[in-house]
Structure formats: C-alpha cells, structure tokens
Amino acid sequence: MKLITKFIKPMAAATAIASLSTMAMADGHMVSDMTIVSWGGAYQDSQIKAYAEPYMEMNDGVSITWDESSAEAVAKMRAMNEAGNVTWDLVDVTAASAIRLCDEGLAMEVDHDEMLAEAPDGTSASDDFGDLIVSDCFIPQIVYSTTVGYRTDLVPEGTPAPSDICDLFDLATYPGMRALEKRPLNNMEWALLCDGVAKEDVYDVLATPEGQEQALAKLDTIRDNVIWWSAGADTPQLLADGEVFMGSTYNGRLFSAIVEQDQPIGMLWDAQVFDLDGWVIPADLPEERLARVKDFVKFATDTQRLADQAKYISYGPARESSAPLVSKHAELGIDMAPHMPTDPNNAKNTFLYNYEFWADYRDDIDAKFQSWLAQ
Amino acid sequence: MSDTTQQPMLSADGRPLKQSLARALRRQKIRALLLIAPLLLFVVVTFIIPILSMLFRSVENEIVSNTLPHTVVALQEWDGTTNQAPDEEVYRHLYFDLFRAVESKEHTKLGSRLNYEQTGLSSLFRTSGRSLDDLGEEYQDPLEEIDPRFKEGAFWYEMLNGEGGEELLESRRELWRMGVGESMAGDIGFVPSAQMAEMLPWTTRAYTDFAIWTVIDDEDVVAEEDPWEAVYAGLAQDLQNPETITAISNYSGPGAEALQAAANNVDKLPEVNFREGFAKIKEDWASPEVWSTIQVFSANYTPGYFLNAVDLELTPDGVQAKPENQQIYMQLFMRTLWMALVITGACIVLGYPVAWLLANLPMRVANTLMILVLLPFWTSLLVRTSAWKVLLQQQGVINDILVWLGFVGDADRLILMNNATGTIVAMTHILLPFMILPLYSVMKTIPPSYLRAAKSLGATNWTAFWRIYFPQSVPGIGAGSILVFILAIGYYITPEIVGGTSGIFISNRIAYHISSSLNWGLAAALGSILLVVVLVLYWAYDKIVGIDNVKLGG
Structure with a gap:
C-alpha cells in the first residue's frame, strides 16, 4: 500500500504540473465542476446569489450544477452509496437529516475549526457556530423556524388578530380551516403546549404513551378543520386561495407571501420552532472533488457570506458573528433584521427542535400519528 | 400412409x-x-x-449479528422471561463488539435499525458510542501509572507480536469483514503471538482488532500507534483471572516486567464490571426490554418486517397484534384495493361510450376526438393533478360555479378534495385513456354489419347492443380494467396531492418508508405484499374470465 502511494504521488504531481502548464489552472488538485444539492425555489436562489456567484467570480472556470433534491437527500444518498456511485459533492439538508446521514455513515465527519473560516475577530468556527453544530457531519448555514400564518382579512370583526399559538386550536374565536403538516413534528408540541403542559415539560410528557394520547386528543378537537400539507409551499398557497384561515409553514415562505407578494397575510412568532439547515459532504469523495468542496464550503460559510444570504431570504445566519452584518433586502431595500426568526423581538417564546428526542421517537410517534390520521 | x-x-x-x-x-x-x-x-x-x-430486504436482518457477533451468541443462553438483565459475560462481549462497531461507525446504523422495533435504541447506541472510550480509560490510567511502558504503542506491539496466531488473526479479520462489509485483506505487519493469545486472550483479541483496523482502514503502522482503550480494558479483564496471574509470574518473554508489575498491583485497578459500566453510560442497558429486542431480532433473517406490514409484531412472547393505535397497514391495503376497484368501475362507465364514439364516428370527427383523449394523456401527471386541485378546492372553480348557480350556499361549499372523492375523481380522469384505448382498438374490429343484421332480424336497439355488440367488446373491457386496476393500485403522487388523509394509498406509506423513515425493510415488505396481491388477482381474473379473452389491440 505504502509503496504504491509512494509511486503514485510523484506521478500525480507530474500530471498535475503538466495540466498546470497546459491549462494554466491555479489549483491543479481540484476538479472544476461541482454538483450541489439544495431545495430549489427562493432558498436555492439566495444560495446562488450569496455564495455561488461570488465564488465563481473569484474562481475562473468553476462550474456548479444545482440539483433540487434536498427533500429526498437522505434516501438518495443511501441509494448512491449502495450503488457505489456518489455524484453529489455537497448537500443541503436539515439538521435532523444530517444527524441521520451521519448515523448511517453516509456523510463525512468534519473538523469544523480546521475546515471553516474564523470569525473576523478571530473566534474559532466552532465557537462562532456554537450549539448549532448538532452533529459531527453538519455545517450549519441558517436558522429557520416553523410558525403560523393567517389571513388578516378573514379575522372575525371585533376580535384581535391571532397572536398566541393556541389560537390555532380556538375554533370558537377563530373559525375556519387550518393547514398543518402531515407529520407529528411541531403539531404534537403545540398541542401539548395548548393543553396546559408547561413548555419545559413538553418533551418529557411527549415521551410517555399518555402524553402522546393527550396531544392527539388535543389535535382531535380541530381535526375536521385541518388540511394536512406535505410540501412547504402548500400553506402559503392555501392561505392565498383562502382555503384556510391559519396554517403552519416556514417563516421564509410567510415573509415572501407577506412582504414580497403583498398578500393579506399576517404571521405569529409565538412558539415558533427553530430548526437548522446546513451542508453535509457525502462520505468517501475522491480527493480532488473533496478539495474543491472544502474550498467552496470555507468560502460559503464565512461570516460575510452567511450575512449576505439574509439579503435574499428571511432566515437567520447560523454564525453569531454574522448577525450584526445582516443588512437590507436586496430588491425591496427593507431592513431584514426584524424579519429574522432570531431577532430578539421575535424570539420571545421559541422552541428548539429536539433532535435527540425525534431521532428516537420519530418511528413510534409517527406510527401513532398516521394511524390517528387514518381513523 | x-x-x-x-x-x-x-x-x-x-x-x-x-x-x-x-x-x-x-x-x-x-x-x-x-x-x-x-x-x-x-x-x-x-x-x-x-x-x-x-x-x-424485507427479510434480511444480518446487521445485528454482523455488528454484535459475540454478544448475539452469548445472548442465546439468556432467558428474557425472567425479567432480569443478562449476566456479565454478555456485557463483556457487548463492550468489545461495540468498540469495533464504534471505530467503524457501524453502531449508529444498528441503532437506527433497532429503533424501528423499540423506541430509544437509536440514541442508546449513539450516546453509548461516545462514552465507550471512558469505560476503557478507567483501566488505562491506572495501568499506565503502574508501569509507564503501557503508554507506548511500540511496547504493546513488541509484547503481543509473535507467531502461531495466524488462526486468531484470520478469525478477527472475518469479524471485521462481516461488520464492515469490506474484504479487509492484506498484510498488516502483525501476527498475534500464540503464547500471549493463551495467556491474555481478551488483550490479544482486542489488540488484533486494533491492528487490523489501524493498518487496513487508517493505513497506519501498528507499532507506531497507541492501542485502543479496549486493549487496556482487555488486559484488566485478563488480570481478573487468577490463572493468568500465575501464568504471568512464570512468563519471561517481551513485556514480562510490565505485566508482572500489573499483576502484582491488580488491586490498584478498578474491578472490571462491564454491566455496571454500561448501566452508568445509560441505564437503559440494564433494562431487559432492550435485550429482548436485540435477542428477538438477532437472527439473520426475520419475519419482523412482514409482520409489521400487516399490523402484527414480533415480541419475545411470539407474534402479537400491534396496539390498536398503531394499526394502519391493513386498513390502507383494503382501502387501496377498494378505491382501485371504484376507479376501474368509473373508468369503464365513462370510457365505454367515448370508445364507442371513437370507433363509430366518421374518421375526421373520430380523429379530433382521439386527440382530445390523447392530449391529457401526454400532459404531465403533476400538471393534471394540480389542475384538479384548482378545480376541486373549496374556493375552486367547481364550488364557485355551484355557488353562483345557487345550488350550494357560500358558507357550506362542498368538500371535493383532500378526501377519497378527490382521489377517485382525479385518478379516474388520469387513468381514463388506459381504458379508452384498448376498448377502442377492440371495438374497431367489431363489424357494424353484425348490429345491422341483428336489427334486421327484429332485435331492439338494446337487445342488439347487449346480446351482439357488448359480448364482443368484453375483451377490451378486460384489458382496460387490468391496466387501470394495476396502475391504480400503485399510484401515489395523485393521492398525495389531492387525497388528504382518507384518500391516500398504501404506496404513500411505501414512499414514506423509502424516502423519509429509511425503513427500507418495511417498504420492501409492503411492496412484496402489494405485488403478491396483484398476482393473486391476476390469477383469479384468469380463472374467472380467462386471460385469453384480453385484447390489447385489434
């Protein structure tokens, strides 16, 4: 083994020199094309504008192919890995998926301090990201939240607009349909919270069969008025069509419906559930592809780039040092800070997605939830 | 002749x-x-x-015995009904098995697998993986204090390298091969000494594991690397045995001095108790429930996924029905079959007259009509389904028209989608061409003169149709029904979009298990059952109607 690598290295160097001289490329050990997987839509656009375009400007000849497969990334990466042909170089996933990919050995473990840039004041990357590094494989990008939007024009006359998460369950004061995600996540937490369980006890209660029954019983009170969604775009559409009065979705989707499209929609920040989104690198990438990915990631997750992304979408940058740099919306010119889920005014009452809990209970509670839905 | x-x-x-x-x-x-x-x-x-x-994959379950080979064997003796956690021997094997699994990062895969059967095992394996080193360090620190030579990688190598241990080496290599799924072949520059393997069995095994992994996977040189914590734990375990202490005092090979120092100071080592150690990492390890799950699912092939797929479960007490609040699959299978039948029926009713028109109208008109049939057929499935969404929703076109005409009040608009109605309507429309086309091709071959002959012999229109025309078009109905039914049974995009909760099919759960929960075993079991159901229905159709009666073309 040793012998072979000794023999190969000079050869690789020789070819690298040869390619350097012929192609005049500065980085002979990196491939020049990358496939990045993301979610499509406004989110992917924000990544293209904030990370990819500046990077391609700096690195002549680099081309990036975007694949909009993040929603099925975990299954596809497993299939690719089993087939022995991983075609992706960098994958954007939620933190829960990153933990899963790490568990399955499908994502590469990274040394955050070695791979990522320091903050401008010299704080190490791992301190700058802090608790948001929820898995050894996960490189955080943004904090987003799942929260609730409502139709401002359909609020009954004489009643104040909804401001409490429990208004979701209050059909007497706020009649009309609701849109909730077709998964137990978030719904179960909100149900318990509105059934009198203290916030700090929610996961302890939800861990017991009685607690799960309790949450489903609470959801039962509104089940005839719920349309269950499975894609993030559903709720804004249902709200825009007037199909539902209230519905849960991601805060960035609501921002774009309210501010960019000027729909008669309002939103709550109460009991918003924080979640993270970030990069993972597929395990066992060939060296030259890995080198390119590392180079890109170091650039794309530095303090300025993460702050830049907030010009295009209302998701909070995952670095502490990026927060003060968040500026105005690129087209509308409005201040973005008040639209961030992490803004102190918005983050008065929040939940942090409990990764460990859902990794354990997901199969069990999902079975109960789906069985309840099917009744 | x-x-x-x-x-x-x-x-x-x-x-x-x-x-x-x-x-x-x-x-x-x-x-x-x-x-x-x-x-x-x-x-x-x-x-x-x-x-x-x-x-x-619906029956394959090798991951448990491949990842924890010795534990699974030791666990066979254990009687889960006593409500007692297994004894120390099982935990000892678990420690060394799990240590290998953690090094190769297989333990979290096993955790995810077992979490399908028992909630909490995913984090149990994940957190135990992180704390496993601490367990070994309890012995490493005092051993290094007794004799600093225990700190050196080269010392360990010299002590344990020798000859005669080829068999041990190969058997450990085989364990790695099973656990990791790679060949692990190649010279590692280390052969365990047979003498040491006899005197210090746990130490030598752990060190051999370490040596194989260090060379083959990390591509390092064994002698230059500090051994794993598991090797120290192995030595501490060996020193528990009084015979080993005697053997060490008579031993004079490499490392004898350090070993003798350790043997003389055994009392400075904490007592080896893996059972307590694991309970300290996470108390779930002391629970018999965890162990019965591992025991029940330790076989290489399991009926577990198939049982899950029909709302049963495998427990230490045998096969049982799942708790009622977790049953869902039988209901979904029934619903899928029933709705596929309804959709097939609707397609026959709607498709038959259209096919008749196509076959009997003058060429020019028929061609235009044909294009109208084919045009939606060529449009993307998603587009058609989304179009139905626009039509069917409560603020949608159909409801708007009904309200405008005064058939329903504005307050009580009809719920036409996010339920079974939505699925049936949209899927009937989408699958209609699969009924019309075979019907048309069969009807095209029925000579119009037959009908005229029947009528000229005094048959009424109805009799002529029912006795003469219809029987000849049955092969087309058969072909269309088989096509529509089999396509319908596997549909999932349309039900997902317009089906809400009461209009989804079994395929939606299969898709969920493939792409979201990653429980591919269960998805495969559900898929196999669906396949068998279709084959059985096909067989029944052949018995009742006869497959020769099916015509896909003229």
Missing part, C-alpha cells in the same frame, strides 16, 4: 424426416432466443435483479 409407422419418412439428405424437422425447429428456436437475448439480459440485469434484491 400406413408405411410411415414402420418405415420412417426420410428427408432429402437421407435422415429421418422427424429428426431433421426437429433440428430445423431447434435451430430456429436458438436463433429466436439469440435475437431476444440482449433484451432478456437487459430486463434481467436492470429490472428483475434489482427488484428481487429490493424485495430481499
């Missing part, structure tokens, strides 16, 4: 005619086979083998 029985007929070249005919036929058959061979090979390699290997 009577001659032929005695004297075989001869062909031109003098051979018996029968033989030479058979030869010619055989040659033709081979030529035909060769012609389709590429297609056959293509279908087998790209279609049949992948499907079979996917279905194979």
Whole structure:
C-alpha cells in the first residue's frame, strides 16, 4: 500500500504540473465542476446569489450544477452509496437529516475549526457556530423556524388578530380551516403546549404513551378543520386561495407571501420552532472533488457570506458573528433584521427542535400519528 | 400412409424426416432466443435483479449479528422471561463488539435499525458510542501509572507480536469483514503471538482488532500507534483471572516486567464490571426490554418486517397484534384495493361510450376526438393533478360555479378534495385513456354489419347492443380494467396531492418508508405484499374470465 502511494504521488504531481502548464489552472488538485444539492425555489436562489456567484467570480472556470433534491437527500444518498456511485459533492439538508446521514455513515465527519473560516475577530468556527453544530457531519448555514400564518382579512370583526399559538386550536374565536403538516413534528408540541403542559415539560410528557394520547386528543378537537400539507409551499398557497384561515409553514415562505407578494397575510412568532439547515459532504469523495468542496464550503460559510444570504431570504445566519452584518433586502431595500426568526423581538417564546428526542421517537410517534390520521 | 409407422419418412439428405424437422425447429428456436437475448439480459440485469434484491430486504436482518457477533451468541443462553438483565459475560462481549462497531461507525446504523422495533435504541447506541472510550480509560490510567511502558504503542506491539496466531488473526479479520462489509485483506505487519493469545486472550483479541483496523482502514503502522482503550480494558479483564496471574509470574518473554508489575498491583485497578459500566453510560442497558429486542431480532433473517406490514409484531412472547393505535397497514391495503376497484368501475362507465364514439364516428370527427383523449394523456401527471386541485378546492372553480348557480350556499361549499372523492375523481380522469384505448382498438374490429343484421332480424336497439355488440367488446373491457386496476393500485403522487388523509394509498406509506423513515425493510415488505396481491388477482381474473379473452389491440 505504502509503496504504491509512494509511486503514485510523484506521478500525480507530474500530471498535475503538466495540466498546470497546459491549462494554466491555479489549483491543479481540484476538479472544476461541482454538483450541489439544495431545495430549489427562493432558498436555492439566495444560495446562488450569496455564495455561488461570488465564488465563481473569484474562481475562473468553476462550474456548479444545482440539483433540487434536498427533500429526498437522505434516501438518495443511501441509494448512491449502495450503488457505489456518489455524484453529489455537497448537500443541503436539515439538521435532523444530517444527524441521520451521519448515523448511517453516509456523510463525512468534519473538523469544523480546521475546515471553516474564523470569525473576523478571530473566534474559532466552532465557537462562532456554537450549539448549532448538532452533529459531527453538519455545517450549519441558517436558522429557520416553523410558525403560523393567517389571513388578516378573514379575522372575525371585533376580535384581535391571532397572536398566541393556541389560537390555532380556538375554533370558537377563530373559525375556519387550518393547514398543518402531515407529520407529528411541531403539531404534537403545540398541542401539548395548548393543553396546559408547561413548555419545559413538553418533551418529557411527549415521551410517555399518555402524553402522546393527550396531544392527539388535543389535535382531535380541530381535526375536521385541518388540511394536512406535505410540501412547504402548500400553506402559503392555501392561505392565498383562502382555503384556510391559519396554517403552519416556514417563516421564509410567510415573509415572501407577506412582504414580497403583498398578500393579506399576517404571521405569529409565538412558539415558533427553530430548526437548522446546513451542508453535509457525502462520505468517501475522491480527493480532488473533496478539495474543491472544502474550498467552496470555507468560502460559503464565512461570516460575510452567511450575512449576505439574509439579503435574499428571511432566515437567520447560523454564525453569531454574522448577525450584526445582516443588512437590507436586496430588491425591496427593507431592513431584514426584524424579519429574522432570531431577532430578539421575535424570539420571545421559541422552541428548539429536539433532535435527540425525534431521532428516537420519530418511528413510534409517527406510527401513532398516521394511524390517528387514518381513523 | 400406413408405411410411415414402420418405415420412417426420410428427408432429402437421407435422415429421418422427424429428426431433421426437429433440428430445423431447434435451430430456429436458438436463433429466436439469440435475437431476444440482449433484451432478456437487459430486463434481467436492470429490472428483475434489482427488484428481487429490493424485495430481499424485507427479510434480511444480518446487521445485528454482523455488528454484535459475540454478544448475539452469548445472548442465546439468556432467558428474557425472567425479567432480569443478562449476566456479565454478555456485557463483556457487548463492550468489545461495540468498540469495533464504534471505530467503524457501524453502531449508529444498528441503532437506527433497532429503533424501528423499540423506541430509544437509536440514541442508546449513539450516546453509548461516545462514552465507550471512558469505560476503557478507567483501566488505562491506572495501568499506565503502574508501569509507564503501557503508554507506548511500540511496547504493546513488541509484547503481543509473535507467531502461531495466524488462526486468531484470520478469525478477527472475518469479524471485521462481516461488520464492515469490506474484504479487509492484506498484510498488516502483525501476527498475534500464540503464547500471549493463551495467556491474555481478551488483550490479544482486542489488540488484533486494533491492528487490523489501524493498518487496513487508517493505513497506519501498528507499532507506531497507541492501542485502543479496549486493549487496556482487555488486559484488566485478563488480570481478573487468577490463572493468568500465575501464568504471568512464570512468563519471561517481551513485556514480562510490565505485566508482572500489573499483576502484582491488580488491586490498584478498578474491578472490571462491564454491566455496571454500561448501566452508568445509560441505564437503559440494564433494562431487559432492550435485550429482548436485540435477542428477538438477532437472527439473520426475520419475519419482523412482514409482520409489521400487516399490523402484527414480533415480541419475545411470539407474534402479537400491534396496539390498536398503531394499526394502519391493513386498513390502507383494503382501502387501496377498494378505491382501485371504484376507479376501474368509473373508468369503464365513462370510457365505454367515448370508445364507442371513437370507433363509430366518421374518421375526421373520430380523429379530433382521439386527440382530445390523447392530449391529457401526454400532459404531465403533476400538471393534471394540480389542475384538479384548482378545480376541486373549496374556493375552486367547481364550488364557485355551484355557488353562483345557487345550488350550494357560500358558507357550506362542498368538500371535493383532500378526501377519497378527490382521489377517485382525479385518478379516474388520469387513468381514463388506459381504458379508452384498448376498448377502442377492440371495438374497431367489431363489424357494424353484425348490429345491422341483428336489427334486421327484429332485435331492439338494446337487445342488439347487449346480446351482439357488448359480448364482443368484453375483451377490451378486460384489458382496460387490468391496466387501470394495476396502475391504480400503485399510484401515489395523485393521492398525495389531492387525497388528504382518507384518500391516500398504501404506496404513500411505501414512499414514506423509502424516502423519509429509511425503513427500507418495511417498504420492501409492503411492496412484496402489494405485488403478491396483484398476482393473486391476476390469477383469479384468469380463472374467472380467462386471460385469453384480453385484447390489447385489434
């Protein structure tokens, strides 16, 4: 083994020199094309504008192919890995998926301090990201939240607009349909919270069969008025069509419906559930592809780039040092800070997605939830 | 003619005619086979083998015994009904098995697998993986204090390297191969000494594991690396045995001094108790429940996924029905079959007149009509389904028209989607061409003169249709029904979009388990059942109607 690598290295160097001289490329050990997987839509656009375009400007000849497969990334990466042909170089996933990919050995473990840039004041990357590094494989990008939007024009006359998460369950004061995600996540937490369980006890209660029954019983009170969604775009559409009065979705989707499209929609920040989104690198990438990915990631997750992304979408940058740099919306010119889920005014009452809990209970509670839905 | 029985007929070249005919036929058959061979090979390699290997996952369960090989064997003795956690020996094997699994990062895979059966095992394995080092360090620190030479990688190598241990080496390599799924072949520059393997069995095994992994996976040199914590734990375990202490005092090979120092100071080492150690990492390890799950699912092949797929579960007490609040699959299978039948029926009712028109109108009109049938057929499935969404929703076109006409009040608009109605309406529309086209091609071949003849003989319109025309169009109905039914049974995009909760099919759960929960075993079991159901129905159809009666084309 040793012998072979000794023999190969000079050869690789020789070819690298040869390619350097012929192609005049500065980085002979990196491939020049990358496939990045993301979610499509406004989110992917924000990544293209904030990370990819500046990077391609700096690195002549680099081309990036975007694949909009993040929603099925975990299954596809497993299939690719089993087939022995991983075609992706960098994958954007939620933190829960990153933990899963790490568990399955499908994502590469990274040394955050070695791979990522320091903050401008010299704080190490791992301190700058802090608790948001929820898995050894996960490189955080943004904090987003799942929260609730409502139709401002359909609020009954004489009643104040909804401001409490429990208004979701209050059909007497706020009649009309609701849109909730077709998964137990978030719904179960909100149900318990509105059934009198203290916030700090929610996961302890939800861990017991009685607690799960309790949450489903609470959801039962509104089940005839719920349309269950499975894609993030559903709720804004249902709200825009007037199909539902209230519905849960991601805060960035609501921002774009309210501010960019000027729909008669309002939103709550109460009991918003924080979640993270970030990069993972597929395990066992060939060296030259890995080198390119590392180079890109170091650039794309530095303090300025993460702050830049907030010009295009209302998701909070995952670095502490990026927060003060968040500026105005690129087209509308409005201040973005008040639209961030992490803004102190918005983050008065929040939940942090409990990764460990859902990794354990997901199969069990999902079975109960789906069985309840099917009744 | 009577001659032929005695004297075989001869062909031109003098051979018996029968033989030479058979030869010619055989040659033709081979030529035909060769012609389709590429297609056959293509279908087998790209279609049949992948499907079979996917279905194979519904029973495959090697991950437990591959990851924890010794633990699983030791656990066989354990009686789960006593409500007592297994004894120290099982935990000891678990420690060394799990240590290997953690190094190769297989333990979290096992955790995810077992979490399908028991909630909490995913984090149990994940957190235990992180704390496993601490357990070994309890022995490493005092050992290094007793004799600092225990800190050196080279010292360990010199002590344990020797000859005669090839068999041990290969058996450990085999364990790695099973656990990691790679060959792990190659010279590692280390052979355990047979003498040490006898005197310090746990130490030598742990060190051999370490050596194989260090060389093959990390591509390092064994002697230069500090051994794993597990090796120290192994030594502490060996020193528990009084015979080992005696053997060490008589030993004079490499490392004798340090070993003797350790043997004389055994009391400075904490007592080896893996059972307590694991309970300290996470108390769940002391729970018999965790162990019965591991025991029940330790076989290489399990009926567990299939049982899950029909709302049963495998428990230490045998097969049981799942708690009622977790049952869902039987209901979904029934619903899928029922709704596919309804959709097929609706397609017959709606498709038959259209096909009749197509077959009987003048060419020009029929062609225009045909385009109207085919146009939606060529449109993307998603577009058509989304269009139905626009039509069916409560603020949608159909409801708007009904409200405008005054048929329903604005306050109580009809709920036409996010339920079974939505799925049936949208899928009937989408699958209609699959009914119309075979019907049309059969009807095209029915001569119009038959109907005229019937009428001229005094039949009424109805009788002529029912007695003469309809029976001849049955093969088209059969073909269309089979197509529509089988397509419908596997649909999932349309139900997902317009089906809400009461209009989803079993395929939606299969998709969920493939792409979201990653429980591919359960998905494969559900898929296998669906496949068997379709085959059984096909067989029943053949018995009742006869498959020869099906015509896909003229």
